[in-house]
Amino acid sequence: MRILVTGITGQIGSAIAARLAEFATVIPAGRDLLDLAEPQRLAAQLDAISPDLVVNPAAYTSVEQAEYERELAFLVNGTSPGLLAQWAANHRVPFVHFSTDYVFDGSGERPWREDDRVGPLNAYGASKLAGEHAVQSAGGAYLIVRTSWVYGARGVNFLSTMTRLMQGCEELRIVADQFGAPTPANCVVNALVDIVKRNPTTLSAVFGAANGKLHIAASGATTWHGFAEAILEGLKTRSMDLAARKVVPIASDEYPTRARRPRNSRLDISRLAETFRIRTKPWDVLLEAELDMLVARLKTSGPLSPTPRSDAAF
Numbered sequence: 001m002r003i004l005v006t007g008i009t010g011q012i013g014s015a016i017a018a019r020l021a022e023f024a025t026v027i028p029a030g031r032d033l034l035d036l037a038e039p040q041r042l043a044a045q046l047d048a049i050s051p052d053l054v055v056n057p058a059a060y061t062s063v064e065q066a067e068y069e070r071e072l073a074f075l076v077n078g079t080s081p082g083l084l085a086q087w088a089a090n091h092r093v094p095f096v097h098f099s100t101d102y103v104f105d106g107s108g109e110r111p112w113r114e115d116d117r118v119g120p121l122n123a124y125g126a127s128k129l130a131g132e133h134a135v136q137s138a139g140g141a142y143l144i145v146r147t148s149w150v151y152g153a154r155g156v157n158f159l160s161t162m163t164r165l166m167q168g169c170e171e172l173r174i175v176a177d178q179f180g181a182p183t184p185a186n187c188v189v190n191a192l193v194d195i196v197k198r199n200p201t202t203l204s205a206v207f208g209a210a211n212g213k214l215h216i217a218a219s220g221a222t223t224w225h226g227f228a229e230a231i232l233e234g235l236k237t238r239s240m241d242l243a244a245r246k247v248v249p250i251a252s253d254e255y256p257t258r259a260r261r262p263r264n265s266r267l268d269i270s271r272l273a274e275t276f277r278i279r280t281k282p283w284d285v286l287l288e289a290e291l292d293m294l295v296a297r298l299k300t301s302g303p304l305s306p307t308p309r310s311d312a313a314f
Contacts, residue, residue: 001200004029004051006036006084007058011155011185012098012147016055019193024200027051034058036080037072046087053196053203054088056081057098059128066124067258077127082134089140094203096192101148101180103129106262111221113268114146114213122259136212141204144213145192148265149227152185153293158224162231163294166244176225176249180265181218182283184290191216191278210275215267218283225249230284234291240298 001024007013008028017028027049031037034045036058046054060066060076081097088095102125103118120126135142151157165172199206222230228247235242252261273279280286 001025001053002027002049002051003053003055003196004034004046004049005055005057006034007056010057010059010061011150011152011157012057012188015152015185015189016057016192019189020055020196023197024053029058036076039075039080039083042080042083043087046084051093053094053096054084055096055192056084059098060124063102063122063124063259063261064257066127067122070123070127073123073127074130077124078130078134081131082138085135085138085140085142088142089138092140092204094207095135095138095140095142097131097135097142097144099132099144099146100125100128101146101265101267102262103132103146104262104264106178106264108264111266111268112215112264114211114215114271121262124259125262141207142212143203143207143210145188146213146215146267147183147188147217148267149180149182149217150185150188151182151290153290153297155185158182158227159231159290159294162228163235163240163298166232166235166242167240168243170243171246171248172228172244173248173250173254174225174228175252175255176223177251178261178263178265179221179223181221181267182227182287183216183218183280184286187218187280187286188216191272191276191280194278195276206276210271214271214275215269216272217267217269217280218286219269219280220282220284221266222283223249227283227287230287231291234287235295238291238295240295 003024004027005017006029060073066073085095104112105119151159
């Protein structure tokens, strides 16, 4: 089985390429091989690669910058995924596309189900929704995987940003009125790889059984503030040398951003359990393993270098 994986420099793309390579031939596609900002070249590039499965975690992910680069965000997140899906449909190749909780408006108190009404609040969410619609319109076998609050022991994300700030700041002010489930990239990858590995020849039927959409996230929920507090306590438990002493809860209005963020990013993951018999662990349990990996890495490499502010509202 030849599996094309895009976005291999990202958290999910790099992890999924490595896991799929354990039982399949993986073609890792960086921008040099498949550039979603150049849609006119995609069909010919796919013809040359000729995969049996296409997995597309590649995306324009800068939530704030998308407000200024709307055209580019829609090109990478909307137009190009549609063209990938169209090629896959024409060649009867199953297609996996990654999306986000940002397609919802963040209202209400319950977790969002796969078929709930959508209504993105910002350009990034709108561009990802455009991609979902384009994939659905292609007419092939597809699975749109939505996730949220993805982080990991490697890369630039909320965990690494908080760790860096906690090494240099005594007090952090973190948003406490946005809710979701912090989800390690490995949690998402493990679930999807399990589905592919168990159903290599029947993926089209399996995707259909899920109605083409699937939420994968950790179980449970917290706020960005709760996530930050758990990170601080976890780092202290692991004897990290930190300047931080306090994490202060603030309202979203006290952390103004150009792009509006959804208040409720909880994703209902019951379809994952009912259709695929996969149950994810609670977010705080999964955090422990990521902290172990992060601290082990920092002990050999030293403190984290300064990085740009994460897109996550905090």
